[in-house]
Amino acid sequence: MPVLVITGTGTEVGKTVVTAAVAATALAAGRSVAVLKAAQTGVGPAEPGDAAEVARLAGPVTTAELARYPEPLAPATAARRAGRAPVHPHEVAEAAAKLATEHDLVLVEGAGGLLVRFDAAGGTLADAARLLSAPVLVVAPAGLGTLNTTELTARELRSRGLDLAGIVIGSWPAAPDLAARCNLADLPDVAGAPLLGSVPAGSGALAPAAFREAAPHWLAPRLDGSWDAEAFRVREAPGAF
Numbered sequence: 224m225p226v227l228v229i230t231g232t233g234t235e236v237g238k239t240v241v242t243a244a245v246a247a248t249a250l251a252a253g254r255s256v257a258v259l260k261a262a263q264t265g266v267g268p269a270e271p272g273d274a275a276e277v278a279r280l281a282g283p284v285t286t287a288e289l290a291r292y293p294e295p296l297a298p299a300t301a302a303r304r305a306g307r308a309p310v311h312p313h314e315v316a317e318a319a320a321k322l323a324t325e326h327d328l329v330l331v332e333g334a335g336g337l338l339v340r341f342d343a344a345g346g347t348l349a350d351a352a353r354l355l356s357a358p359v360l361v362v363a364p365a366g367l368g369t370l371n372t373t374e375l376t377a378r379e380l381r382s383r384g385l386d387l388a389g390i391v392i393g394s395w396p397a398a399p400d401l402a403a404r405c406n407l408a409d410l411p412d413v414a415g416a417p418l419l420g421s422v423p424a425g426s427g428a429l430a431p432a433a434f435r436e437a438a439p440h441w442l443a444p445r446l447d448g449s450w451d452a453e454a455f456r457v458r459e460a461p462g463a464f
């Protein structure tokens with residue numbers, strides 16, 4: 224199934240920008256793309272959400288959002304406080320599977336990190352990935368502190384039998400410090416999965432045409448949307464790093 228679940232080590236790590244880069248790369252390779260934001264929090268009804276931001280940066284993708292809660296909180300908390308129905312993992316999986324029948328690639332962006340709760344029963348994006356048997360891409364920051372949160376995320380994925388496709392650095396600094404430079408060797412090691420790319424800091428502010436032109440160069444070829452589940456199981460590090 225052409226579904227890639229995009230999670231991160233936390234919130235504000237660049238999941239949306241990475242999702243846009245993967246979408247732009249797949250579009251440039253001639254593939255049709257859908258972007259599903261499982262639950263959007265912290266955005267008002269008339270404001271663009273993450274899926275709209277992906278479309279703005281990447282180009283013509285189908286966008287979908289299962290629920291929107293205005294308070295900038297975990298989806299389960301925001302739903303409870305709003306007195307509204309939460310989004311359950313099976314609904315995320317069903318929506319992604321439906322989009323997958325009509326698109327070459329479906330990108331599912333979570334909210335915050337992997338174990339952020341979507342419903343009162345503790346359902347998470349990991350549960351949706353499991354229902355979909357979809358590989359998971361982990362977006363991580365560069366710098367001191369990322370090794371621990373990346374390894375925790377990778378271990379949790381593995382303990383659930385999920386396929387960790389690889390790591391992408393969400394915002395690679397123009398002047399990387401010692402810790403960031405060392406991350407290039409250490410992140411794949413602690414994650415047990417390849418570093419599949421890095422998006423330069425500030426890329427989210429590029430003009431869409433410049434973003435679309437540059438995005439394929441930030442990612443390993445396997446993220447062009449032509450991958451299949453088998454290809455993603457290959458664990459060699461990309462030459463670009």
Ligand SMILES: Nc1ncnc2c1ncn2[C@@H]1O[C@H](COP(=O)(O)OP(=O)(O)OP(=O)(O)O)[C@@H](O)[C@H]1O
Pocket residue numbers: 231233234235236237238239240241273333334335336393394395422423424425426427428
């Ligand atoms: N490579 C980048 N270039 C420019 N801005 C970036 C980049 N990465 C992250 N940002 C900025 O950092 C902030 C967080 O990024 P982003 O919205 O992608 O986070 P997220 O991981 O998707 O968070 P959420 O959990 O809210 O979905 C945004 O303001 C975004 O513009």
Ligand SMILES: C[C@H](N)[C@H](N)CCCCCC(=O)O
Pocket residue numbers: 234235263264265294295296297298334335336339
């Ligand atoms: C509001 C924010 N930008 C995200 N949409 C939601 C992040 C939830 C994080 C919850 C947590 O880990 O404490």
Ligand SMILES: [Mg+2]
Pocket residue numbers: 238239240273332
């Ligand atoms: Mg986001």
